[in-house]
Amino acid sequence: MKTYSPKPEDANREWFIVDATDKILGRLCTEITNRLRGKHKPEFSHHMDMGDFVIVINADKIKVTGQKLDKKMYYKHTNHPGGLKEKTLREMLALKPENVITAAVKGMLPKNRIAAQQIKKLKVYAGSEHPHAAQAPKTLDI
Numbered sequence: 001m002k003t004y005s006p007k008p009e010d011a012n013r014e015w016f017i018v019d020a021t022d023k024i025l026g027r028l029c030t031e032i033t034n035r036l037r038g039k040h041k042p043e044f045s046h047h048m049d050m051g052d053f054v055i056v057i058n059a060d061k062i063k064v065t066g067q068k069l070d071k072k073m074y075y076k077h078t079n080h081p082g083g084l085k086e087k088t089l090r091e092m093l094a095l096k097p098e099n100v101i102t103a104a105v106k107g108m109l110p111k112n113r114i115a116a117q118q119i120k121k122l123k124v125y126a127g128s129e130h131p132h133a134a135q136a137p138k139t140l141d142i
């Protein structure tokens with residue numbers, strides 16, 4: 001009996017659409033991460049990108065538990081002395097709600113080259129409109 005090892009042509013990628021309205025941020029992002037990596041498929045392999053494309057709509061309507069809206073901080077450095085900038089989750093949701101979901105998913109992916117390929121398959125939109133109707137995405141209930 002031989003061990004099965006998938007090949008690049010074995011990757012069957014599908015498109016899924018997720019509505020983030022009233023979903024908890026962390027629980028939503030773990031499911032998205034599993035879909036991007038392909039862990040829901042029987043032919044999953046750690047060394048290959050076997051995952052699907054995921055479209056997230058209504059990113060501005062996510063929910064968080066506790067006091068994370070005011071206590072969770074996002075940091076950015078301008079590469080100048082004293083250039084550390086910080087914003088709360090409430091400020092990030094007001095400015096760029098897409099970046100909140102993207103940052104959460106990116107933090108859950110492995111830190112390697114495959115993660116760079118996998119994060120490109122995530123499409124996040126603040127409203128309910130998206131330009132991927134031609135791919136005929138399936139609805140993913142989380």
